[in-house]
Each structure stands twice: as structure tokens, then as C-alpha cells.
Amino acid sequence: MTHPLKAAALRYAAKGWPVFLLGHNKRPVANCDACRDADASHDREACRCLTCHGLYAATRESRRIDIMFRLVPRPMLAIRTGLASRLVVVDVDPDHGGEDTLTGLVSDDLCPPTLLVRTGSGGRHLYYRHPGGKAPCSQGRLGPGIDIRGDGGYVVAPPSIHPRTHTAYEWIRAWPVAEMPSALVKACQPRPAPAPTPHSSAELGHGEGITSPQRLLESLLATIARAPEGKRRTTLYGAARGVARMVAVGAINRSDAWAVLTEAGRNAQQTERETRTAIQGGFHAEGVTL
């Protein structure tokens, strides 16, 4: 009999949604030695490894999906969001006030009925069609307890089993994927960062001043790769503080900062929650709102 998770993976792939596997504890699968040791010029999007680089391994090819399931024991299934799948998912976390926020969004017609998942921890995922252009991931931008999973993001998909509650993620509403109302698209866009000041580089203490997200990512990945495994969380937190200072002076915008740090956390095999906590903690410590 086909593994129910694999059957689901093949079904999602057939819909055009690229899928990949997480470890049973929701952590990204560790990279192979070659990818782990690769420098920042390694192209994760083009890398053909089956399970390296988290969401960059996402695929719609049934043969790759088949092998992935042989490589990862007790996996969780994830769907890559953003342009790759043409999905944007509103992630409601009831433990942080997400249900109340959602009630407001629904009554303002920002979140119309759509395809819906109940997560293994009692949250909800509302699936919307990607509007084209940019739909960045964000956290708390629409209100407490609501995250947006768009470009460069992913969601855990049914029927994965949540590692803590041992409850399955489940489709609870078979609506088609609704369009995002334009007000929701607008609400998801990052607020413009303040204009950079001429003192940015000096204040940061970087002679060269890292202003491009790509270069920032490279430098963060290198720093975190050098950190021993047990120190990666604190290293990520330290990196988040550094990035928060850059956001504060307008050297990088918030959504780029978020994307870069999330990618760095993923690369360091941190769970989404650990990564988010490190980022929030780092920004909070610097007095910068996300």
C-alpha cells in the first residue's frame, strides 16, 4: 500500500504544488556533506539533491518524490508556497491570538472562505491563489497570531502528524483555492523602509556596508556554518540583532531581513518556531518592530 503521506504528496504535485519532506520533528532534513560544506556561491535553487536545502528541494516530479520518501524516515510533508505553487497561505496560530485576529479579517472581507486545513496543533491554514508579483512571507503584519506564507516559504501539509500533539493536519473545507482580495494583497506588502541615512555603514561598523540581501545572506550563512551545532541558535539570535540594526537604519527592508534570517535558520536545521523565536528576540532586543 502506498504511504498515505506519499499518496498525498503525489496528489499535491499533480495539482502543481511542489512538495518536499521535513524530518519527523518538523526540522529541515540535514544537507548532504557536499551541500553542507559548499560556499555561498552554491545555487540552492538549481541543486539537484533530493532532500538538501529545505524548500529548495521541493518538486512536482513523481520519481523524485518516490525516492525522497525512501530517504527520510518518518517524514512530515510540506508544500512550498509562493510563486512556485501559486499559493499564499494565511497561517492562524490560536496560541498567539490568531483566531481573534482572523475574525476581524473575515469581517473586513480580507479573508473570504477558501480551501482550509486544520493543523496538528489546532491552528488553521487558509489557502489563497498567489496574486502574481510579490507576496512575501511575514509574521504578525496582519495582526497577532497571523503569519503569511508566500514567496520563499512553506506549510506543513495534511496528513502529516504534528510531533508534539500526535494529531494529523487535516483538510476541513474542500472549497477551491480562492483569489486573494486586493485588500489582503495590499495588507501583505511590506511597509516601505525608512530612507537609508548616509551614516548607515559607519553606524554598523562595517567598512564595506552590507546592503544587498544576497550579500547579507551569504555572510550570515557563512557565520552560522562556522558555528558549532550547539551554538547555532545563539548565533542566529546574534545575527538577528545585527540585521535588526540594519533594518533600523534602513540598510535593508523588513521583508528581506525576515526572508534572509529564515533562510539562515533553515540552513542551520532550526525549526520554524526556533527560527522565529530567535528573529523576534533579536529584533525585540534592538527595539525594532517586525
Ligand SMILES: [Zn+2]
Ligand atoms: Zn546535497
Ligand SMILES: [Zn+2]
Ligand atoms: Zn546543494
